Every structure is written in structure tokens, then in C-alpha cells.
Amino acid sequence: MKEKIKITSSPQFHHPQSTSSIMWTVSLCLLPAGLWGIYMFGFRSLLVMAAAIIASVATEALLGLINKDKTVSDGSAFLTGLLIGFNMPPAVPIYVVVVASVFAIAVVKWTFGGLGANWMNPALAGRVFVFFSWTSGMTKWTLPHPGTIDAVSGPTPLGSLKTGLASLTPSVQGPLDLLSAEGVPVSYMDLFLGRIPGCIGEVSALLLILGGLVLIIRKIVNWEIVVSYLGSFALFVWVFGGFRYGTGLFTGDVLFHMLSGGLMLGALFMATDMVTSPLTSKGMIVYGIGCGFMTYLLRFFGSVPEGVSLAIIFMNIFVPLLNRAFQPEKFGMIAAEQEAGK
Structure with a gap:
């Protein structure tokens, strides 16, 4: 029986782990930061992340069925959806999340041939597409409220910084001073731990660094x-x-x-x-x-x-x-x- 060899798109390089193993390992390393975001911003953020993952995986499964290419189990669509959820504010409309996920998989990933053929990061492309299409929905920030369900709106540190520069006074010596003057007191520890408004998965620098170090040690990153x-x-x-x-x-x-x-x-x-x-x-x-x-x-x-x-x-x-x-x-x-x- 002749052995069938599948020629995949470039780049081709050797890695001791399979594609599926790499994708699920990265997702696992992101999990603590995601759980922290859910804890800080409430149940609504869980819905956002679930919608992103379900829409991404469903789109991947449908296109894989059409193209007779079973890629949904390799974890790449799950990871894309997870990253899209991480890059969304907790109060973003669910339909915006779904559009971002479908755009990332169907347009950015599959129009170039699927995994390994896309020239830009699908999750980032999805985020940028919906940001400029629904800017108001993508800037609905909520204040951290650990363990609660209801959301309370509030600006991000960088957003407050950008608006506060217009009324800058000579006594302000840096971003923390400016945020304090704007009524948004933030400390370095708040930024490090993730006790600030922001996208669901980006707020905790500590957990992201720990997850990233694991990937670097395992030579995935x-x-x-x-x-x-x-x-x-x-x-x-x-x-x-x-x-x-x-x-x-x-x-x-x-x-x-x-x-x-x-x-x-x-x-x-x-x-x-x-x-x-x-x-x-x-x-x-x-x-x-x-x-x-x-x-x-x-x-x-x-x-x-x-x-x-x-x-x-x-x-x-x-x-x-x-x-x-x-x-x-x-x-x-x-x-x-x-x-x-x-």
C-alpha cells in the first residue's frame, strides 16, 4: 500500500511537540489569567470568553467540513477564540465577539489556506476589525469587583491617561500623578496583580508572565x-x-x-x-x-x-x-x- 504524504504550507520547521500539544499547552498557560479576569469582572466576562471560543470552534468545524480537513481537534481554533475573549472588554456586546471570532477564522485564517498559511495573527486581526467597526462597544470598560455579578463602568488606566493629557498641569510628574489628578488612583501593585479596568485577559501582568515563562522554558515561545x-x-x-x-x-x-x-x-x-x-x-x-x-x-x-x-x-x-x-x-x-x- 502506498503511503500518502501530506504536503503542508510553509513555514516548515521541526518541533519536538505536535501542533495539537503546543496549542493546548498555550491555552493551559493562559487559563490562570482568564480565571482571574472572570473573578475580577464577574460572570459577564465568562459569557464573552465562551462566546468567542464557541464561535471560533464552530467556524473552524464548518470550514473544515467543507474543505474535508479535520483541524478542529488540533486546538488552534480554541486558542484563537480564547485570545479573542482575552482581548475583549467585559461589557462588549456578544454579537461583536461572535463577529470577531468568525472574521478571525473564516477570513484571516482560512482564506489563506488554514493553519500555517495565514500571514497575520487571526485573533489580533479579529480584535482590530471589530474595534474599528464597533468602537463604542469595544470601549465599554468595567471596574474590578471581585466575586460579584453586576458590572460597574469605569475607564482603563491608559484611557484615563490619554484623556487626562489634554488638561495636563505643570505639577504632574508622571502617569500615576496624572491618574490620581483625574480621580483614578492606581498603584504599581494594582497594575501588576490586575486590580484595574481593562480587557478580560490582559489585566494581570503577574499571571501572564508566569504563563509566558512556562512556554519559554518548554521552548514553545x-x-x-x-x-x-x-x-x-x-x-x-x-x-x-x-x-x-x-x-x-x-x-x-x-x-x-x-x-x-x-x-x-x-x-x-x-x-x-x-x-x-x-x-x-x-x-x-x-x-x-x-x-x-x-x-x-x-x-x-x-x-x-x-x-x-x-x-x-x-x-x-x-x-x-x-x-x-x-x-x-x-x-x-x-x-x-x-x-x-x-
């Missing part, structure tokens, strides 16, 4: 991307971040901006997506620096408070170019070129 992304962003904030407060160079509040918004979620779990990130170490470092720089530009000079999603999608565009620019030399290639040049 490449440390080069994480370090270059966070390091470059921190550098830009430290050097130039103080100008908006009139404090000059090297005075930016690195810790505030590192722990705020979706930076940890993006750097650890989304910029590191195997399909949409570079293959070589040099390419990963350049890619990470690009993500850090773009996040800094968008967060400090853009019209929206956050810049992680757009920054990563922007750098996804350059991944094929980075793979080509930093591809390793083939064995014997230099000698062959020298011989041909004689």
Missing part, C-alpha cells in the same frame, strides 16, 4: 521576541516617555507602561505566534524591536490609548522579508558562488 519586544519598548519609554510631562530625557515611567494595557499578553502570547513570527534568531530580534518601537509610537502619539494589536499586525507584514533577509547560508553555497564567479 522564543525568548528573543519577548526580550527584544519588551526591552526595546522599555528603552523608548525610558528615554522619551518623560517629554509629555515636561521632565525631559531618561525620565519615562517604564514600570507603568510595561504593566499597563495588553503589552504582556501581546509580547508573550501573540507576537510569538509561530506562524506569523520570523524563523531565525536575528529576524526575531529585529521583529521584536519593531514591535516595541511601533507600540511606543502608537501608545504615545496615536489617537487610541493602546498600540499593541496594531503594532504586532504591522510587523506581521514584514515577517516574509525578515525571513529572507536573515535566512542562514546553505552549506557549500558560498564556495559554489565563488566557483561560479571565476
Whole structure:
């Protein structure tokens, strides 16, 4: 009997774990941050995450049935839905979540051939699509209220920061001072633990870091991307971040901006997506620096408070170019070129 060999789309690389194992491991490492979001924002956030996962898996199953490709069990659609749920505010309308999930799977993932063929992160693409389509629904933030069901509306630290800059006074020396002046007292510990308004799965930097470290230790996530992304962003904030407060160079509040918004979620779990990130170490470092720089530009000079999603999608565009620019030399290639040049 002839053995059938299935040729899959690029990039092809060896990993000791199967695709299914990788997807479910990443989902498991995200679980603590998700449970924390449910605890802090109430039952409504559980509905949002469930809707995202169900819509993603159902879309994957339907398209897999049409294309005769059984991929729903590999966990990739579940992970996409989970990440979409993580990137949603607790009070977002459920239909917006469903649209984001269907767009991510049907348009971004399957129109390019399915898993391994998409050129941008499906979950981020889904989030950005619904953000600009239903901006009001995507900015319905709720205050943390551990263990309760009812939601209480309130702004995110980055959102308050963006609006408060318009009325900046000379006495304000940094983001925490500004938030305090705006009536939104936030401490570094609140940011670190996740006792702040925000998207469901992005608020707890602590749990995201712990989950990311597990993936780095297991070599599922490449440390080069994480370090270059966070390091470059921190550098830009430290050097130039103080100008908006009139404090000059090297005075930016690195810790505030590192722990705020979706930076940890993006750097650890989304910029590191195997399909949409570079293959070589040099390419990963350049890619990470690009993500850090773009996040800094968008967060400090853009019209929206956050810049992680757009920054990563922007750098996804350059991944094929980075793979080509930093591809390793083939064995014997230099000698062959020298011989041909004689």
C-alpha cells in the first residue's frame, strides 16, 4: 500500500511537540489569567470568553467540513477564540465577539489556506476589525469587583491617561500623578496583580508572565521576541516617555507602561505566534524591536490609548522579508558562488 504524504504550507520547521500539544499547552498557560479576569469582572466576562471560543470552534468545524480537513481537534481554533475573549472588554456586546471570532477564522485564517498559511495573527486581526467597526462597544470598560455579578463602568488606566493629557498641569510628574489628578488612583501593585479596568485577559501582568515563562522554558515561545519586544519598548519609554510631562530625557515611567494595557499578553502570547513570527534568531530580534518601537509610537502619539494589536499586525507584514533577509547560508553555497564567479 502506498503511503500518502501530506504536503503542508510553509513555514516548515521541526518541533519536538505536535501542533495539537503546543496549542493546548498555550491555552493551559493562559487559563490562570482568564480565571482571574472572570473573578475580577464577574460572570459577564465568562459569557464573552465562551462566546468567542464557541464561535471560533464552530467556524473552524464548518470550514473544515467543507474543505474535508479535520483541524478542529488540533486546538488552534480554541486558542484563537480564547485570545479573542482575552482581548475583549467585559461589557462588549456578544454579537461583536461572535463577529470577531468568525472574521478571525473564516477570513484571516482560512482564506489563506488554514493553519500555517495565514500571514497575520487571526485573533489580533479579529480584535482590530471589530474595534474599528464597533468602537463604542469595544470601549465599554468595567471596574474590578471581585466575586460579584453586576458590572460597574469605569475607564482603563491608559484611557484615563490619554484623556487626562489634554488638561495636563505643570505639577504632574508622571502617569500615576496624572491618574490620581483625574480621580483614578492606581498603584504599581494594582497594575501588576490586575486590580484595574481593562480587557478580560490582559489585566494581570503577574499571571501572564508566569504563563509566558512556562512556554519559554518548554521552548514553545522564543525568548528573543519577548526580550527584544519588551526591552526595546522599555528603552523608548525610558528615554522619551518623560517629554509629555515636561521632565525631559531618561525620565519615562517604564514600570507603568510595561504593566499597563495588553503589552504582556501581546509580547508573550501573540507576537510569538509561530506562524506569523520570523524563523531565525536575528529576524526575531529585529521583529521584536519593531514591535516595541511601533507600540511606543502608537501608545504615545496615536489617537487610541493602546498600540499593541496594531503594532504586532504591522510587523506581521514584514515577517516574509525578515525571513529572507536573515535566512542562514546553505552549506557549500558560498564556495559554489565563488566557483561560479571565476
